[in-house]
Amino acid sequence: MSIPAEGRLSAAAAAPAIQANGDAHIAVELDAVTKRFGKTIALDDVSLLVRRGELMTLLGPSGCGKTTLLNLVGGFLMPDSGEIAIDGQRITDVPAYRREIGIMFQNYALFPHMNVAANVGYGLRMRRVAKGEIARRVADALALIKLAGLEDRKPRQLSGGQQQRVALARALVIRPKVLLLDEPFSALDRNLRASMQVELKEIQRKLGVTTIFVTHDQSEALSLSDRIAVVAEGRIRQLGTPDEIYRQPIDRFVASFVGDVNVLRARLERIDGALATVALGAARVLVPSRTLEGVANGSVVDLFVRPEELRPADHDAPVAARGIVAAQIYQGGHVDLYVDAPEALSGRVLLRVPRHEGMSRWPAGTRIGIALAADKAIAFRPA
């Protein structure tokens, strides 16, 4: 699966892919970056372009290499091969302290022996900015994150949300070329998390700072990102807007990792150019054919359908599948119906239905038909 290391090294030496002062719209460029820890390959020949001002999310399960990638951009690790550039300047060998990068860690890593003002002003002191200027910029930063007045507090005297704001201000006050966020919301409780996400997005957009955001939380990735890179086993599986990732997953892994999905056993009827027709019960579904290359007509395929693309229907109607409601879970705005159906490969079939309909019409134990939109699914060859 992996190219021999020597081959990659010589290729990189022969043609330095990163030229100084490259595309002005590209803030961060990774070119064929590989990083090993002992015998395990954490990143395998990864290339990535991050546009200026965008919020790029690295999404993947733990151990997929996303944090390694962040550490490489931050300068805390050196790649075994490949090049990294920021604003068109090759920085592969530049130490972290000369990279002009702001980072916010999961635990915020505030300096416990310094108060809020000293924490936020740290980067400016290291740059030998004049005292008055430091005071002014620290005050501006604290105003931006709505923490003015807490300058003299020590980090341990702040709540989790306040600590996070201080960490953000500390990273932003140096006007970094790139902002790196390492799972910043995972230590916050749910309500606070949502409001901090909105606020972060607002600040990021206001300042226009290029941001690389690492998370394993797919809903967080979908709601915050301009683009998402789905990372697995040291490689980028798919790169695209949240909608592309959600609607047009490139493989089974991306389809099941991002968002809730139902996997149903269906049959390939025929392939016509870019589209393929898949039969599921009485329903015919049009799916992209690129994921079904080499699958023979009439063979079994796995159909991936998002819960909101499924509709409940009469059991006797000509539908895609039939089953029995196993549970209805009240979610406030809608109701989740879990249905036992023989076609389901992902445990139970999940449907999202409006609250009033879901509660009264489909109690547990009811026989139910499942209908689906004719072109809102994707199929893969069976695993």
Added chain:
Amino acid sequence: MPRLPSQWCLRLLGGVIVSAILGFLLLPALVVTLAAFNSRAILSFPPESWSWRWFVKAIAYEDFQAGFRNGLMVTGWASTIALVVGAAFALALERYEFRFKRALETVLLSPLVVPHFTVGLGFLILAAQLGMARGYAVIVACHVVLVLPFVLRSVYISLRNLDPRLELAAASLGAPPHRVLTTVTLPLLLPGLVGGWLFAAILSFNEFTASLFVTVQRTQTLPVALYNYVREYADPSMAAISVMYIVVTATLLTLANVFLGLAKVLNVEHPR
């Protein structure tokens, strides 16, 4: 509240045992303290009349004064050198992976299991070979070896409690390595460094067994001076010195606990 008689008995027994242990720990100190205030010229217990005269005599005694000065000097050098060496080794053991790491750790901690007289005798023989048996250097070197494990341990634990992300954050904010060290690492390690130094100093100042081998009349430290005194005299000056020892050490430890929080130096807070 325990109701059963058997439970009540167990509690009583437990209380008695704990009191007995504490009593045994404190009894010698108590006896010596009382003996120090005896006005008569023999070490006896309990005293029949009370006086400060042995404190005055002990402080004025020239051998004790010299021993005190020698001891302070040896302690100052030994614990400071041990701090620098121990901190460097602690850093190496905590931060880096290398061959023979376990072996190095074992060797560095070995003075905990090797008897002090062995260490002292070893240094005496070695120093005689090198022709420096009468100097302070040998005593200092000997003490460095003996207190090193304690400094190493204390600095190592402080390092373990230091979140490496703090140093990464500082670096990302533009701090070159030496400024990360002075603005983040050292300030956060300070309790461990001071605590380690203090333990080393107390141990070194009290060290007797090995010191007996490597000191001579001119260079003897206070514990050795006390030993030489007690071989010839048996008056309560000894006890008076002991009381001063206890008071000073206890005061130092209490202050260290208040200002540094010794718990921080002795425990790993969040094991990785």
